[in-house]
Amino acid sequence: MSDSEFSEVRRLDLFAGMDDAHFRALMRGAYVQSFPPQIELIAEGEHSDFLHVVMAGAVDLFTSWNGRDTSMATVRPISTFILAATVRDAPYLMSARTMEKSRIALIPSADVRAVFDADGNFARAIVAELATCYRSVVKSQKELKLRNSRERVANFLLRQQRRAGGKPVFDMDLEKRRLASVLGMTPENLSRAIKGLRGHGVVVDGTRVTVTDQNAIECFAKPNPLIDDLAT
């Protein structure tokens, strides 16, 4: 692991407050590896041997059952995934694959659990991280159960717009195919939903999104902080 990577990991909320000796202990058994696109990093059901940290690139968390599959989330730098499986010493509930060329840090799960027992700050950081992830899934579940597909698309676009700085033209940095899966619909359905939003002040061309009538789309989407805010 390079010095710059070392300090990048160190700056993560999860590790920032922990004792230096403990952090070094964690990193001793860790290593960083580069992966090409479309590599399956972990498969659901496998035992959790490593906590993963995405340093560069992007990782798709997905799951499948009975021949179907769906994308649950996208992990972008710098953040961790499968923390819950690691602290519970339980099997992964989701599979993960690289979406692009990615650098991933792998920290032995056993070390995470050991240091977690020794370092109160680390334990607190893990609680904060878990609670955040937990609340994020709850929001996502609320969206799935309370909104139909067109409403989900509209609110997704508003979230992306905010992430991109709030300007009326922005890029949804996501393949439509994957977006459809994340939002729980088929690509064809997404295509039609997007077309249907033209009457509500949004035009999409490729990955370029143009909000022609901010008021109209917000009025249609009815975004709600308890579903759409990342912060809380």
Place this chain on the structure above:
Amino acid sequence: MSDSEFSEVRRLDLFAGMDDAHFRALMRGAYVQSFPPQIELIAEGEHSDFLHVVMAGAVDLFTSWNGRDTSMATVRPISTFILAATVRDAPYLMSARTMEKSRIALIPSADVRAVFDADGNFARAIVAELATCYRSVVKSQKELKLRNSRERVANFLLRQQRRAGGKPVFDMDLEKRRLASVLGMTPENLSRAIKGLRGHGVVVDGTRVTVTDQNAIECFAKPNPLIDDLAT
């Protein structure tokens, strides 16, 4: 709080390992209250002032948006809810109401956070609890995205059967109206899904469920530990 209630709370995984002085400190500001059925205990968006513990009865966690609402989970004794909001000092993402006459212990959130900073065992227990809840929502989300309504009903019945001891006749202790909401469908649709399962070895009469062909229903439902097991 009565002595028996005090020790019931003490025995919860969340509190079992913590220092006695810390536990007493937590309980000092706590109180237990009885509520009639259908009382709204908390409303989503409110600030988290108390960690709630269901001592008796049952509590429905639900959420609403734009005139629709849906039931997210049922909390039964003895367990806590809205732990994530408490540790994050964030607004509730869900509302809660009693389903029946219930006794609820209320522990000031500020105390929970303070003791959590002082007691490593408590912090660890919170991590375990949060990770479990987190994984439970992930499973529920997987079910929503990967299974259609009839499959969700079939797998729900198999889970209930297991909870009830695996016998071919058991009770699904849940109003159908609420079950429909939990499974993300309308009551009418649930009614039809149940009827459709008769061809797969299950008959439901009221809340009494009879599995007439265990093999057939399992073959149809295809239960999966990474979705349906409570343990992992």
Place this chain on the structure above:
DNA sequence: CGCAGCCTTGACAAATGTCAACAAACGTGG
């Protein structure tokens, strides 16, 4: 008894998925 709420059923509407065709974008190897 009579009311209220829940469950069921039927008819219908709306949302969503499936399949097939084709166009556009992309990447690779010549």
Place this chain on the structure above:
DNA sequence: CCACGTTTGTTGACATTTGTCAAGGCTGCG
């Protein structure tokens, strides 16, 4: 740089799933 094949996105026609509305039966309770 082009040609080719592969993938992605779009569209139409259609099937399936799910929701909506209205009506009626049943149950529990005052």
